[in-house]
Amino acid sequence: xxxxxxxxxxxxxxxxxxxxxxxSQELLDFFRTMAxxxxxxxxxxxxxxxxxxxxxxxxxxxxxxxxxxMEAAITKKDAIITAYRDHCIFLGRGGSLHEVFSELMGRQxxxxxxxGGSMHFYKKESSFYGGxxxxxxxxxxxxxxxxxxxxxxxxxxxxxxYGDGAANQGQLFEALNISALWDLPAILVCxxxxxxxGTAEWRxxxxxxxxxxGDYVPGLKVDGMDAFAVKQACKFAKQHALEKxxxxxxxxxxxxxxxxxSDPGSTYRTRDEISGVRQERDPIERIxxxxxxxxxxxxxxxKDMEKEIRKEVDDAIAKAKDCPMPEPSExxxxxxxxGFGTESFGPDRKEVKASLP
Amino acid sequence: xxxxxxxxxxxxxxxxxxxTMTEGNIARWLKKEGDKVAPGEVLCEVETDKATVEMECMExxxxxxxxxxEGAKEIQVGEVIAITVEDEDDIxxxxxxxPSSDTGPAAPxxxxxxxxxxxEKVEKPASAPEAKISKPSSAPSEDRIFAxxxxxxxxxxxxxxLSSIKGTGPEGRIVKADVEDFLASGSKxxxxxxxxxxxxxxxxLDYVDIPHTQIRKVTASRLAFSKQxxxxxxxxxxxxxxxxxxxxxxxxxxxxxxxxxRISVNDLVIKAAALALRKVPQCxxxxxxxxIRQFKNVNINVAVQTENGLxxxxxxxADKKGLSTIGEEVRFLAQKAKENSLKPEDYExxxxxxxxxxxxxxxxxxxxxxxxxxxxxxxxxSAEKRVVPGTGPDQYNVASYMSVTLSCDHRVxxxxxxxxxxxxxxxxxxxxxxxxx
Numbered sequence: 123x124x125x126x127x128x129x130x131x132x133x134x135x136x137x138x139x140x141x142x143x144x145x146s147q148e149l150l151d152f153f154r155t156m157a158x159x160x161x162x163x164x165x166x167x168x169x170x171x172x173x174x175x176x177x178x179x180x181x182x183x184x185x186x187x188x189x190x191x192m193e194a195a196i197t198k199k200d201a202i203i204t205a206y207r208d209h210c211i212f213l214g215r216g217g218s219l220h221e222v223f224s225e226l227m228g229r230q231x232x233x234x235x236x237x238g239g240s241m242h243f244y245k246k247e248s249s250f251y252g253g254x255x256x257x258x259x260x261x262x263x264x265x266x267x268x269x270x271x272x273x274x275x276x277x278x279x280x281x282x283x284y285g286d287g288a289a290n291q292g293q294l295f296e297a298l299n300i301s302a303l304w305d306l307p308a309i310l311v312c313x314x315x316x317x318x319x320g321t322a323e324w325r326x327x328x329x330x331x332x333x334x335x336g337d338y339v340p341g342l343k344v345d346g347m348d349a350f351a352v353k354q355a356c357k358f359a360k361q362h363a364l365e366k367x368x369x370x371x372x373x374x375x376x377x378x379x380x381x382x383x384s385d386p387g388s389t390y391r392t393r394d395e396i397s398g399v400r401q402e403r404d405p406i407e408r409i410x411x412x413x414x415x416x417x418x419x420x421x422x423x424x425k426d427m428e429k430e431i432r433k434e435v436d437d438a439i440a441k442a443k444d445c446p447m448p449e450p451s452e453x454x455x456x457x458x459x460x461g462f463g464t465e466s467f468g469p470d471r472k473e474v475k476a477s478l479p
Numbered sequence: 480x481x482x483x484x485x486x487x488x489x490x491x492x493x494x495x496x497x498x499t500m501t502e503g504n505i506a507r508w509l510k511k512e513g514d515k516v517a518p519g520e521v522l523c524e525v526e527t528d529k530a531t532v533e534m535e536c537m538e539x540x541x542x543x544x545x546x547x548x549e550g551a552k553e554i555q556v557g558e559v560i561a562i563t564v565e566d567e568d569d570i571x572x573x574x575x576x577x578p579s580s581d582t583g584p585a586a587p588x589x590x591x592x593x594x595x596x597x598x599e600k601v602e603k604p605a606s607a608p609e610a611k612i613s614k615p616s617s618a619p620s621e622d623r624i625f626a627x628x629x630x631x632x633x634x635x636x637x638x639x640x641l642s643s644i645k646g647t648g649p650e651g652r653i654v655k656a657d658v659e660d661f662l663a664s665g666s667k668x669x670x671x672x673x674x675x676x677x678x679x680x681x682x683x684l685d686y687v688d689i690p691h692t693q694i695r696k697v698t699a700s701r702l703a704f705s706k707q708x709x710x711x712x713x714x715x716x717x718x719x720x721x722x723x724x725x726x727x728x729x730x731x732x733x734x735x736x737x738x739x740x741r742i743s744v745n746d747l748v749i750k751a752a753a754l755a756l757r758k759v760p761q762c763x764x765x766x767x768x769x770x771i772r773q774f775k776n777v778n779i780n781v782a783v784q785t786e787n788g789l790x791x792x793x794x795x796x797a798d799k800k801g802l803s804t805i806g807e808e809v810r811f812l813a814q815k816a817k818e819n820s821l822k823p824e825d826y827e828x829x830x831x832x833x834x835x836x837x838x839x840x841x842x843x844x845x846x847x848x849x850x851x852x853x854x855x856x857x858x859x860x861s862a863e864k865r866v867v868p869g870t871g872p873d874q875y876n877v878a879s880y881m882s883v884t885l886s887c888d889h890r891v892x893x894x895x896x897x898x899x900x901x902x903x904x905x906x907x908x909x910x911x912x913x914x915x916x
Contacts, residue, residue, distance in 0.1 A: 164518075164537045171494030172557050378519060384498065386532055396519050 124412065126351035133333050135340035135369070138358040142350040146418045148194065152349050153409045156186040157428055159210040160406060161435045162219060163379070166209065166226055166240075169439065170383045175226045178255070179240045182210040184378040187405035188313055189214040191352025192281060196360055199276065201249040203264040204283035206241035207313075207377075208253030211283070215250040217243065219438035229445035236448045249278075258288035261310065262297040268308035268368075269301075279307040279363045281356070287318020289332045298368060302339050305367035309359045310336075312372045313346065319381040320390040333372035340366075346373030347403040376403065451476035486569040488543060490578065491561045493525070493554045494534055500527045504552045505560065510542045513570055516563060523560070540565045543573040626653035633658045645688075694788035705851045709766075710889040713846045716901045717880045718908040720862050723747055724879065726911045730802065739803055744862070745781075745835050746806040748883075751907035752833055752857055753777045753797035754914055759900040763830050765852040766890045780829035780850060781809055783816045790816040791850060793829040829853065837861035837881065844882040854891035855900075858884040881908070 123141050130137035163183040169175045182189070185207070192202070193214040204211050209222055217233055225232025226240055234242050241255040251267060254260040264282025271278045284294065289312050301308040312332040316323050323330045333341030340362070344355040355371055362369045376399045380387025387396075413419050419427075454466045454476050466476050493503050506524040510516055516536040525534050544562040547554055554560060559578035564570060624641045626634070630653045634641050637658070644661045646653035691699075723744070731741045756763040756777045764773045777798040780791040792812035794805055815821050832850045836842035837860040847858040860882035869875050883904070887897040907914050 167537060168492075168494075171496065172492055173495050386496075386535075388533060393519070393521070397517075400517075400519055 124350050126345065126354060127348050127408070128345040128351065130351070130355065131333065131343035133331075133336070133341040133343075133370075134338075135342065135362065137342065138354050140354075142354045144350065146416065149409060149413050149416070149418055152190055152194070153406065153413055153424065154427060154431070155214070156190055156349070156406045156409065158219075158431050158434070159183075159186045159189065159213055161428075161431050162213065162222060163209065165223075165435050165439060167379070167383075169223075169226065174443070175240070176228070177239055178206065179226070179383045180207040180381065181379040181383075182207050182377070184399070184405075185313060185315060185346065185375045186210060187349040187352055187408075188283075188311075188346050188373045188375055190405075191349040192311070192356045194349070194353045195356035196279070196281070198248040199278040200360065201251055201264070201267045201271070201278065201280040202283070203251040203260045203267060203280065204253060205257065205260055205285060205288065206253050206255050207285075208241065208243045212243040212245060212250060212253070215245050215248045217245050217250075219435060220441055223439050223442035224445050227442055228447055229442055230448050231442065231445045235452065237452065258284055258291040258293055260284065261288070261294050264310075265297040265301045265306055265308045265368075268306040268363075269304065272304070272306055277364065279309055279360050281309045281311050283311045283313055285318060286312060286314040286316060286323045286330070286332060287321065287326060289314075289335065290327055295335075298336055298339055298370075301368040302336075307363040308368045309356075309363050310368065310370045312370065313375055314372055315375050315377045317377075317381065317390065320385065322390065331372075333370050336368070336370045339368050339370055341370035341372065343372045343374065346375030347399075347405045348408060349405060454478055485572055485576070486564065486566065488562050488564045488569065488573065489538060489540070490559045491522070491563060492557045493547075493560050495556045496525060496532045496534070497527045497529050499529075500556060502553045502555050503527050504554065505547050505549055506531050508545060508549050510536075512542055512545055514542045515567075516540060516542055536563070538563055538565075541567050541570055543570045544576045546576070546578055624653065625651065627655065629655045630658050637662055692788065698789055701851065702848050705849050709849050709851065711846075711849060711886050712889055712894065712897075713884055713886050714894070714897050714901055715844060715882055715884040716905055717882050718905045720744075720879045720881045720908060723908055723911045724862075734803065740806060740810065742802050742806050743809075744838055745833075745859070746802050746809065747911065748835065748857075748859055748908070749779055749781065749794060749797055749805055749809070749833055750800075750802055750914060751904055751911075752831065753779055754907055755900055755903040756831055757798050758903045759896065761896045762855045762885075762887070762892055762900045764854045764891050765830075766854060766888055767852075771891055774830040776828075776830060778829045778831070780826070780832040780853075781812070782832065782834040783813045785817045785819070787819050790821060790826065791829065791832060792816055792821055792825050793827070795828065832856040833859065835859040844884055846884055847886050849886050849888055854888040855897070856886045857904075858886065860884070 124144050126140045126142060129140055160183050163181040166175060166179060166181060170179050189210045198216070202211060202215065209226075212233065213219070213222060220231060221233040222243070224230070225234055225236060225238060225243060228236045228239065230236050232238070234244060238244070238253075241253045244250060244252040251263065252260070254263070261282045261284050264280045268280040271280060282297075288294065294310070297308075298310060300306075314323065314330075314332055318326050329335070331343070333343040335341070342355055342359065345351045352373060359369050359371055378387075378396060378400065410424060413424065414421065458466070458478055460478070462478060464478055466478055495501075496503070504526040506526045508523045509521050510523070516522065517539050518535075518537055520536050521533040522536045522542070523534050524531050540563045542561060543564045545560070546562065547558075547560040551560075562573050562576060564573070625646065626641055626644075627648065631641065633655060634644065634653075639658065639661060641653060644653050644657050647657055648654035727742055727744065727747060733739075734741055760773055763777060764771050776796055778793050778795045779797045780793045783790045783792060792809075792815070794800070794808050794812070797805060800808075812821070812825060815825060829850070831853055832847075832855075834847045834856060836845055836858070841861045843863070844860040845858050847856040849856050862879045862881040864877055865880050867876050867878055883901070885897055885901055887894075892900075
């Protein structure tokens with residue numbers, strides 16, 4: 123049994139207990155998976171700076187506890203849909219490093235066949251409905267998935283993740299309204315990393331208490347840097363959603379990287395703030411301390427585990443680099459209706475030409 | 480040492496910090512070799528093509544080796560700039576580290592750093608008169624032709640190359656009407672397109688558009704660069720060439736007797752210029768932002784106009800060569816230029832240029848454009864007979880004079896220095912036997 127570091131703050135509901143059940147295996151798993159996520163994101167950073175990853179790329183380092191804690195509380199029948207900061211959610215849903223790096227570098231073996239890139243990771247077999255590039259648009263989609271789950275009597279719920287920036291959009295309230303009206307098993311998870319791109323939350327939101335934004339919908343504020351608090355909250359929210367309908371979870375978290383690769387991340391916040399969070403609230407350090415204090419592993423064993431992880435990531439990158447890019451004709455598959463047998467061209471009529479099936 | 484016998488370490492490559500960045504400079508290191516580094520700490524400041532950006536460390540460990548020092552310039556993206564290690568004890572082992580050619584998994588092929596060259600390359604042209612160029616030209620480049628999809632289709636269906644159609648759409652885009660006009664004019668075969676009638680009342684201009692050759696583009700950009708960035712000034716002096724002409728005919732009679740090729744005025748001018756550069760080495764220099772590089776070699780480029788364009792082959796160490804050697808080399812290089820077969824070593828490494836429009840064309844005097852990164856160019860006018868006043872009244876002499884004009888980069892050569900050079904040059908021309916000294 124582990125106590126969450128901070129109490130939950132509740133809106134229109136009774137907060138769950140601060141005591142969370144866990145096992146030594148779970149603690150070690152948390153450590154390993156979060157370290158893997160962190161390593162993967164750092165590697166993506168390097169690949170981007172070496173121009174092997176092009177275009178959009180948003181990294182999750184710092185926010186790992188949200189992905190891991192949420193995953194620990196639910197099953198693969200429960201759906202997750204998120205925005206473009208999606209690499210680690212995909213990994214949490216059971217995706218492989220090879221699929222991640224292949225997708226990031228635009229290779230055939232990517233989870234979207236190399237055609238989606240950083241923002242468009244999917245894993246339908248474990249109910250991951252994707253990274254989405256349109257800010258906020260995944261929330262109404264998530265409520266739609268919840269509607270399907272209720273309609274099909276699946277006894278499953280949908281977690282729709284969004285950031286503190288998207289939290290101010292109108293479509294969220296519309297989706298929430300219909301979800302509440304129909305008691306859909308939708309859980310809106312606001313990953314509050316305190317900056318919508320480069321805008322601090324207090325500059326963008328009159329009320330930065332995102333867990334209260336549902337008005338008539340209950341909410342819970344969670345320490346998003348504490349994997350066990352996230353786990354407890356998600357377990358509670360799932361129960362609530364199945365019985366009573368939608369609920370909002372606000373995860374108080376932090377991203378170490380800039381918003382995207384073109385944001386150095388140090389112009390709208392101080393380096394002291396970032397290093398302060400790293401020292402005081404880092405989600406991996408928190409688990410590490412728990413592992414050490416319960417004598418589940420030695421410092422050396424954890425270090426070795428990190429080395430193993432590093433190798434695992436390097437191997438996955440090497441393998442992904444060997445994987446070919448998609449055929450040019452792939453440009454048109456899944457774009458046009460099948461069965462017309464016509465020819466299609468790229469913007470330059472001489473370059474890409476494909477016969478559609 | 481190679482990376483294989485070293486302990487585990489990370490090679491930190493020059494990061495691409497902006498979408499258009501291909502190379503960067505190190506503005507400042509905030510960490511020293513041996514410092515402990517933690518994720519999120521700033522390692523160094525990198526100057527990208529757009530801004531100076533702080534580069535953060537991603538790993539915990541120690542900075543073992545700084546490969547690219549503060550101020551290092553034009554580091555290709557991916558090239559190793561530093562090494563980090565996890566164990567403090569390993570720092571020492573990287574003392575003499577040099578990056579291996581394979582820069583590790585994250586780096587695309589890194590080009591070797593441009594070493595600080597001991598000799599500047601000089602190519603390309605400078606003088607307005609007989610400028611010159613060096614790179615063999617390739618076919619006109621195949622730039623993308625902008626055309627609307629409809630125009631493209633129409634042209635394809637009618638088997639008309641888009642390159643022969645002139646676009647009138649937005650930003651010169653080829654639109655349907657252009658293709659139709661082209662088809663109507665029926666001039667499918669011509670590549671240089673005659674102008675088309677715009678308005679029957681205005682008499683149409685008759686013209687031909689000649690596409691740029693590679694050499695034309697290089698000439699244009701080099702000369703524009705020279706004239707726009709180098710503060711030129713010009714010094715002209717008349718030199719009496721009677722003695723030199725006398726010497727030349729004497730030498731040529733020896734040459735004929737021994738079966739050698741004749742010495743030209745130009746050969747003598749090259750020799751005199753080379754010796755004057757020895758005497759006034761300030762004129763044998765290049766400007767850079769940090770320093771002026773003064774060359775110890777005297778390598779003289781000679782402008783050669785050919786059908787393909789302007790070339791400037793170089794006579795290396797002209798100050799040390801005899802007139803017949805200079806003459807032979809110039810003839811040989813000029814021939815190669817006309818055959819378009821100059822190799823880079825035939826035109827690189829020049830430190831001064833001579834352009835002669837006097838002998839071949841009878842131009843009296845002109846001002847040449849400096850051939851960057853050189854600091855001066857000499858323009859040779861024609862020799863002409865003049866009547867000059869003698870010592871007493873009603874006395875006069877007849878003598879041949881040649882006007883020469885030195886164009887100088889004022890950043891490198893002050894007026895008096897340029898004048899001193901011309902004085903030395905004039906001395907060699909007017910007293911040619913002093914070239915023997």
